[in-house]
Amino acid sequence: MFHSSGHNHRMDVFNPRRQKEKVVIVMGATGTGKSRLSIDLATCFPAEIINSDKMQVYEGLDIVTNKITKEEQRGVPHHLLGILDPNEDFTARDFCDLTSLAIESVLGRDRLPIIVGGSNSYIEALVDDHDYKFRSKYECCFLWVDVSVPVMHSFVSGRVDHMVQNGMVDEAREFFDPNADYMKGIRRAIGVPEFDKYFRYGPLLDEETRARLLQQAVDKIKDNTCKLACRQLEKIHGLRNNKGWNLHPLDATEVFRKRGKDADEAWEKLVSGPGAMIVGQFLYNMTAEVPPHIGSLRVPAALAAATH
Known part of the structure; x- marks a missing residue:
C-alpha cells in the first residue's frame, strides 16, 4: 500500500x-x-x-x-x-x-x-x-x-428498489412542491418529477390506487435511470471514437x-x-x-x- x-x-x-x-x-x-x-x-x-x-x-x-x-x-x-x-x-x-x-x-x-x-x-x-x-x-x-x-440494467432496477427501502420516497416527499419547476435545480434529478402524481393526488385516493401510483413512479424511475445509463454510455463511446x-x-x-x-x-x-x-x-x-x-x-x- x-x-x-x-x-x-x-x-x-x-x-x-x-x-x-x-x-x-x-x-x-x-x-x-x-x-x-x-x-x-x-x-x-x-x-x-x-x-x-x-x-x-x-x-x-x-x-x-x-x-x-x-x-x-x-x-x-x-x-x-x-x-x-x-x-x-x-x-x-x-x-x-x-x-x-x-x-x-x-x-x-x-x-x-x-x-x-x-x-x-x-x-x-x-x-x-x-x-x-x-x-x-x-x-x-x-x-x-x-x-x-443487460447486467447494468438489472443492477439499476435492484438499486432503485433498495433506494425505496432506504427511504427514497419520504426524502423526495420533503422536496415536493406543487408549483415546482422540474427543469431547475435539484428537482431535475431522476427520482423527483416521477413522484409528482403520487404526491399530488395520492392523499385523495384509496389505498389500492395510491399503491398503483407509487409503483408506476418507481417503474418510471427505473426506466429513466436505464435510459440515462444508455445515454452516458453513448457519450463515452463518442468521446473515445469521435474525439479520440x-x-x-x-x-x-x-x-x-x-x-x-x-x-x-x-x-x-x-x-x-x-x-x-x-x-x-x-x-x-x-x-x-x-x-x-x-x-x-x-x-x-x-x-x-x-x-x-
Missing part, C-alpha cells in the same frame, strides 16, 4: 521534469462503481476527489441522487459534493469554474485530483474547453468503468454477476487492481504488466520503489 507522509509529495507523485500537472478522471454509466474505484485509488495514492455529478453537487436528496456516504468516503476529502442550494442552477460553465479551482486547491496540497462522476458532458466541457487551456495545463488519465448493458479520448476500459461486468466475497475478489482483479496499475504507470512513467491479482490495492513493488 502506498502510504502518504508529511513530506512534500509533488516530487513523488508528479514527475518534476514535466510541466503539466496530472489529473485522473473516472468515468462510467450510473451504478457501475465509479465512486468505489475513486476511493480505492485515493487510499492507494495521495489524492482528493472532485465530484462531477451535476445532481450530487446539490445539498439534500442524498438517497435520490445516490451520494456517497461519509462512511463510504473512508476519510478521503471530497469536493463539489452537496455544496449547492437545491434551487440554484448549475451549468457546465459553473462546473468548469469550480472544478478548476478545486484542482488547483488539491494540487496546492501536493495531492492528486481524481475527478469522478457521470455528467460526461460537463467533463467534456472541462477537458475540451474552447481554447484548450485545460489540456495545456494538465495531463489526464481517463479510467472507464464499464458494465454490459484515450480511455482505459475496466470491465466490471463479472463483479455484478457475483455476490459477497467472490464479487469483492472480482472487483480487485478486474477493476481496482488494474486501475491502480494504470494510474501508477501514469504518475510514475513506469511500464509494467498488470499482475493477475494485486489484492488490497497494494502498489506493485516497481511502482512503490519509485516513490522513495
Whole structure:
C-alpha cells in the first residue's frame, strides 16, 4: 500500500521534469462503481476527489441522487459534493469554474485530483474547453468503468428498489412542491418529477390506487435511470471514437454477476487492481504488466520503489 507522509509529495507523485500537472478522471454509466474505484485509488495514492455529478453537487436528496456516504468516503476529502442550494442552477460553465479551482486547491496540497462522476458532458466541457487551456495545463488519465448493458440494467432496477427501502420516497416527499419547476435545480434529478402524481393526488385516493401510483413512479424511475445509463454510455463511446479520448476500459461486468466475497475478489482483479496499475504507470512513467491479482490495492513493488 502506498502510504502518504508529511513530506512534500509533488516530487513523488508528479514527475518534476514535466510541466503539466496530472489529473485522473473516472468515468462510467450510473451504478457501475465509479465512486468505489475513486476511493480505492485515493487510499492507494495521495489524492482528493472532485465530484462531477451535476445532481450530487446539490445539498439534500442524498438517497435520490445516490451520494456517497461519509462512511463510504473512508476519510478521503471530497469536493463539489452537496455544496449547492437545491434551487440554484448549475451549468457546465459553473462546473468548469469550480472544478478548476478545486484542482488547483488539491494540487496546492501536493495531492492528486481524481475527478469522478457521470455528467460526461460537463467533463467534456472541462477537458475540451474552447481554447484548450485545460489540456495545456494538465495531463489526464481517463479510467472507464464499464458494465454490459443487460447486467447494468438489472443492477439499476435492484438499486432503485433498495433506494425505496432506504427511504427514497419520504426524502423526495420533503422536496415536493406543487408549483415546482422540474427543469431547475435539484428537482431535475431522476427520482423527483416521477413522484409528482403520487404526491399530488395520492392523499385523495384509496389505498389500492395510491399503491398503483407509487409503483408506476418507481417503474418510471427505473426506466429513466436505464435510459440515462444508455445515454452516458453513448457519450463515452463518442468521446473515445469521435474525439479520440484515450480511455482505459475496466470491465466490471463479472463483479455484478457475483455476490459477497467472490464479487469483492472480482472487483480487485478486474477493476481496482488494474486501475491502480494504470494510474501508477501514469504518475510514475513506469511500464509494467498488470499482475493477475494485486489484492488490497497494494502498489506493485516497481511502482512503490519509485516513490522513495
